[in-house]
Amino acid sequence: MSTTLYRPKRASSEGLVPLARRPAAQPRRARFVPWSAGSARIGCTPLVKLRLRIGHRWCDIWLKLEQFNRGGSIKDRTAYGLIEDLEERGHLHAADTIVESTSGNLGIGLALACQERGYRLLAVVDPMVSEYSLDKMRELGATIEMVRPADASQPPLARRLARVQDLREHDPRVVWTNQYGNLANPRIHRDHTGAEILRQLGHSPDAVFVAVSTGGTLKGISQYFRAAAPLCRIAAVDVEGSVVLGGSQGKRSIPGIGSSRQSDFLRDRPYDLASYISEAEAVAACHALRLCTNIGVGGSSGAVIAAAAHFLRLHPAADSVVCVCPDGSDRYEDSIYDLGWLRSKQINVEEGVTLPFDDIDCN
Numbered sequence: 001m002s003t004t005l006y007r008p009k010r011a012s013s014e015g016l017v018p019l020a021r022r023p024a025a026q027p028r029r030a031r032f033v034p035w036s037a038g039s040a041r042i043g044c045t046p047l048v049k050l051r052l053r054i055g056h057r058w059c060d061i062w063l064k065l066e067q068f069n070r071g072g073s074i075k076d077r078t079a080y081g082l083i084e085d086l087e088e089r090g091h092l093h094a095a096d097t098i099v100e101s102t103s104g105n106l107g108i109g110l111a112l113a114c115q116e117r118g119y120r121l122l123a124v125v126d127p128m129v130s131e132y133s134l135d136k137m138r139e140l141g142a143t144i145e146m147v148r149p150a151d152a153s154q155p156p157l158a159r160r161l162a163r164v165q166d167l168r169e170h171d172p173r174v175v176w177t178n179q180y181g182n183l184a185n186p187r188i189h190r191d192h193t194g195a196e197i198l199r200q201l202g203h204s205p206d207a208v209f210v211a212v213s214t215g216g217t218l219k220g221i222s223q224y225f226r227a228a229a230p231l232c233r234i235a236a237v238d239v240e241g242s243v244v245l246g247g248s249q250g251k252r253s254i255p256g257i258g259s260s261r262q263s264d265f266l267r268d269r270p271y272d273l274a275s276y277i278s279e280a281e282a283v284a285a286c287h288a289l290r291l292c293t294n295i296g297v298g299g300s301s302g303a304v305i306a307a308a309a310h311f312l313r314l315h316p317a318a319d320s321v322v323c324v325c326p327d328g329s330d331r332y333e334d335s336i337y338d339l340g341w342l343r344s345k346q347i348n349v350e351e352g353v354t355l356p357f358d359d360i361d362c363n
């Protein structure tokens, strides 16, 4: 099966040029300044191999650590793809205002791209957004609009989207990136995230596990793998209480993963397995990973690792899986890594949670 169909448009040798534009003119003997904004890139994030013990068996589990993107999450890729698409279609002009509904990470990615390209950003958020994300977006020049549901029965996302609609109707210079329906969202993950994983790994894994919210990441990775490595199973990972893949709505507190609306990208079910993880199990997996390996990830990554372990337990012949980890622990110190917050959300990890793996190790 050929992979050329999905070769990234601008990539040179082995994707060593990540998504961000090359800096214009490089001084011949540039001093390496690791913290300079110019050295920060999107893509080419590390794929780190860990070992997961399931009973007596050790399996390879590869973590695609998206926290190494410039804004700290996989949504930097999505933001880049959405803005490039609007520019290419001639829908963005200088001094336009980009508006988007965000739970935080996409807002940070968009704020970075807008700062770089000279657009204004209006991020529509709800009270579940973290202080970390608000601070980051403001630091990058974004305007924040906090919406509060009119009544308890209205999901915060519905209120956010209604506000986006209002803003568009009242100002023709407001342009919506629409992460929920713009095909540029899955496309960037098909052309880059999916391709990058297979190239870095060098062989087809037994399965790839991807957390869902809009479903854009999963759709794009699935499109790439279905063409380039059709035997690899694609697993959608959601949390209990979310309706991204269907089902009924319940209480959810972990930001990023899940949604109160079904994904438009996943209506054709581009996945082989669907896994629903409880918030307690997702959090416990995060804590176990950080304790055993020093790798800190967000709640959706914990869900993905737990789902992968359930799969390995059920499939004794499988021994190599990839987990896409959307972000790191930096933005969750005062939530999923804070016992007070966990208690306030009734996510009970203190009495111990039975995890689907017996040990996790970096050797």
Ligand SMILES: Cc1ncc(COP(=O)(O)O)c(C=O)c1O
Pocket: 073, 074, 075, 105, 211, 212, 213, 214, 215, 216, 217, 218, 255, 256, 257, 258, 298, 300, 301, 326, 327
């Ligand atoms: C923190 C985070 N970022 C990104 C994603 C992927 O989102 P999407 O399905 O919108 O591509 C998830 C999904 O769970 C997530 O938790």
